[in-house]
Amino acid sequence: MESAARFWSDVDRHVVRYGGGGFTPEIVDRAEGSYVYTADGRKILDFSSGQMSAILGHSHPEIVATVQRAIADLDHLFSGMLSRPVVTLSRRLAESLPDPLQKVLLLTTGAEANEAPIRMAKLVTGRFEVVSFSRSWHGMTQGAVSATYSAGRHGYGPAAPGNIAIPTPNAFRPDFVDADGEFDWRRQLDHAFDLVDAQSVGSLAAAIVEPIISSGGLIELPLGYLAALRAKCHERGMLLILDEAQTGIGRTGTMFAFERDGVTPDILTLSKTLGAGLPLSAVMTSDAISAQADAHGFNFYTTHVNDPLPAAVGLKVLEIVARDRLAERAQTLGARLAAGLRDLKQRHACIGDVRGRGLLLGLEFVAAGGLEAAAMSEAVTHAAMECGLSANITQSGGAGGVMRIAPPLTASEAEIDLGIELLDTAIARAAPRDA
Numbered sequence: 001m002e003s004a005a006r007f008w009s010d011v012d013r014h015v016v017r018y019g020g021g022g023f024t025p026e027i028v029d030r031a032e033g034s035y036v037y038t039a040d041g042r043k044i045l046d047f048s049s050g051q052m053s054a055i056l057g058h059s060h061p062e063i064v065a066t067v068q069r070a071i072a073d074l075d076h077l078f079s080g081m082l083s084r085p086v087v088t089l090s091r092r093l094a095e096s097l098p099d100p101l102q103k104v105l106l107l108t109t110g111a112e113a114n115e116a117p118i119r120m121a122k123l124v125t126g127r128f129e130v131v132s133f134s135r136s137w138h139g140m141t142q143g144a145v146s147a148t149y150s151a152g153r154h155g156y157g158p159a160a161p162g163n164i165a166i167p168t169p170n171a172f173r174p175d176f177v178d179a180d181g182e183f184d185w186r187r188q189l190d191h192a193f194d195l196v197d198a199q200s201v202g203s204l205a206a207a208i209v210e211p212i213i214s215s216g217g218l219i220e221l222p223l224g225y226l227a228a229l230r231a232k233c234h235e236r237g238m239l240l241i242l243d244e245a246q247t248g249i250g251r252t253g254t255m256f257a258f259e260r261d262g263v264t265p266d267i268l269t270l271s272k273t274l275g276a277g278l279p280l281s282a283v284m285t286s287d288a289i290s291a292q293a294d295a296h297g298f299n300f301y302t303t304h305v306n307d308p309l310p311a312a313v314g315l316k317v318l319e320i321v322a323r324d325r326l327a328e329r330a331q332t333l334g335a336r337l338a339a340g341l342r343d344l345k346q347r348h349a350c351i352g353d354v355r356g357r358g359l360l361l362g363l364e365f366v367a368a369g370g371l372e373a374a375a376m377s378e379a380v381t382h383a384a385m386e387c388g389l390s391a392n393i394t395q396s397g398g399a400g401g402v403m404r405i406a407p408p409l410t411a412s413e414a415e416i417d418l419g420i421e422l423l424d425t426a427i428a429r430a431a432p433r434d435a
Contacts, residue, residue, distance in 0.1 A: 004039065020151075024385065031058030034411045036390065047391040047407045047419050052214075052246050052360075054277040055317075055326070057408040062316055063276055070312035077308060079301055085311035092318050093282060096255060098264050100286035106306045106314075110245040110271030111139025113281035114208060116300045117267040118143040120285070121206035121239045124292045129162035129200055131207040131238070135216025136165075138208055138243055147208050150215045164199050166192035170219050172353045172364060185222045193232050206267075207233050208241040211257040217402040218362025220355060226261040239266040239289070245281075246360060249273035249317065250327035250409055253334060253358035260357075276317045280310035326409040330358040333416055337361060337407070340420035347424075350376050350431050359411075363403040369431035373401025376431060384426035391423055 007027055017023075027039035034057050036044045049055060056063060074083050090104035107113050122128050132138065132147040139145060145152060146160035153159065167175060167188055174183035176191070196204070211226065213219040226242075233240045242265035247257035251273055254260060258268075266289060271281030304310075321327065338354060341363055345351040350368035354361065365376040380403065381392040392403045407419065 007039075024390075026385075033057040033059075034408050034415050043388060044385070045389050045415060045419055045422065047389060047405050049406050049408050050277055051272065052404075052406045053272040053275065055249060055251060055273045055409045056276045056320060057410045058277065060276065060320070060410070062320060063278075063313060066313055066316040067278075067309070070309050074308035074312075076304070077306075079303065079305050082306065083308040083311070085308045085315060086306045089311045089314045089318075092315060093270075093284060096318070097268070097284060100288065101264065101268055101284045102287055103285050103290040105283040105300070106311055107271075107281045107283065107300075107302065108279040108304050108307075108310070109139070110243070110269070110281055111141040111144045112302065113245070113269040113271050113283050114138040114144040114147070114241070114243055115141045116283050117239075117241045117269060117285070118147065118206065118208065119300060120267065120283075120289070120293045120298055121241065123296045123298055124289055125205045125237065125239065127203040127205035127237075129164060129204045130160075131164045131166055131196055131204070131233075133168045133209055133213055133216065134165040135168040135170075135213055135219070136208075136210070137215035162201075162203065162205075164196055166196060168213055168216055168219055169222060169225055170217070171222060172219075172355070183222070185225055186228065189225065189228055189232065204236045204238045206239040206241050208243055210243045210245075210247065211261070212247050212252065212357060212360060214246045214360070214404060217364065218356050218360070218404050220357060221261075223261065226258065226263040230263055230265070241265060241267045241269065243269050245269065245271040246273070246406070247357075250321045250330050251358055251360050251406065253327060253331035255321075255327050257357070274314050274317060275310055276313065278310055278313050279304075280314050282314075321409070324410075327358075330409050333407070333409075333411060333413070334358040334361065336413060337405070337416050337420070340417070341405075341423075344420065344424055344427065348427050348431070350380075350427065356405075359407055359409060361405045363405065365401040365403065371431065375401075377401045377403050379430035380423075380426050383429040384423055386429075387422045387426050389419055389422040389426065391419065391426075 028036050029039050030037050036046050093104050094102045130147050135150045137150045138147045146163045149165050169185045171183040176184040176188040178184040230240045248270045268284045274280050341354045345354055350365050352366035353364040356362050365373045384391045
């Protein structure tokens with residue numbers, strides 16, 4: 001086996017850096033359940049579910065068996081061909097959703113799953129302007145990245161024309177308050193669409209938003225906001241696209257996060273959690289919108305559209321989540337984790353807020369111990385890794401100093417408690433004067 005020195009030398013010589021903050025300084029040999037194991041024998045508790053995707057933990061035995069079986073029968077097909085796994089997964093997704101979300105397109109990544117409905121909305125409405133939050137993240141392809149504002153805009157030239165940002169509804173740092181000093185999201189939303197109307201050239205096609213704005217700092221939309229946003233969109237003839245890449249398939253305590261609000265979007269996108277770590281995403285919309293798109297010659301013909309192997313995995317994921325009641329488990333474990341994080345907040349002045357839903361939680365740091373919030377988040381992230389805990393999706397201290405925590409839905413109570421204990425130790429190491 002090659003030495004660690006050779007490994008990192010090869011990284012420096014041959015691997016493109018693509019995330020801004022560099023790579024985690026560990027060589028990962030394998031992963032199982034809630035842990036990843038490094039080449040030097042370290043066992044690291046994974047409170048990020050890989051890239052927020054491995055909701056069943058790593059190498060779930062039923063997923064392993066599904067891949068082994070499915071790849072022997074059907075791996076990849078000509079994109080115009082259909083297979084039973086693809087059609088069955090489409091039906092199962094439709095059965096899990098309220099009307100009128102009955103039509104399904106299966107793709108690979110979250111960026112693809114957001115790119116496709118942006119194109120669809122433009123085609124169906126005959127317009128091109130797209131509204132999204134000022135701290136959004138929807139992917140790295142052209143339409144998706146043009147609707148992304150939390151990172152990745154500088155230095156790449158013009159974005160797609162017609163993209164408009166609206167203020168992010170952040171109750172912890174409110175920009176509009178009522179007479180009692182509470183966040184007035186209704187007034188903020190009215191102001192936001194006053195700005196939209198002022199900037200629009202009369203070609204508003206869609207709004208694309210997350211129900212919990214993850215990369216922008218784990219900011220949950222206030223109850224009632226989603227319904228009000230949909231009304232604003234429909235008044236203007238816009239479609240509402242809901243990006244549930246990180247919140248779908250049980251993570252927030254319900255199968256889909258929008259269920260809390262009782263608001264059905266015009267188009268729903270899933271990725272990450274649907275494949276439980278494998279590349280699978282989906283776009284879901286109504287028969288009416290699908291028919292309009294088809295009539296206008298909708299084209300999103302990719303190499304891996306409707307591939308059978310990932311579809312077979314998606315079917316198994318839906319089966320396990322339903323059978324093992326993992327959405328309910330996310331509620332229970334999430335309450336336990338949130339209580340532990342709130343306890344840490346009481347004991348560490350560097351923690352300003354704990355928020356989120358189910359097993360998607362955010363810990364917002366504030367300046368303390370001579371460190372600014374982003375630096376504090378980064379220091380705690382690195383200290384946690386040294387302690388044996390991978391506990392932040394944004395390793396470099398971004399997202400406004402917010403640590404985003406998303407353990408697998410299959411984690412045990414003991415693993416939740418261990419994660420809190422390790423995080424406590426990491427905070428004490430990173431900010432000893434604050435501990």
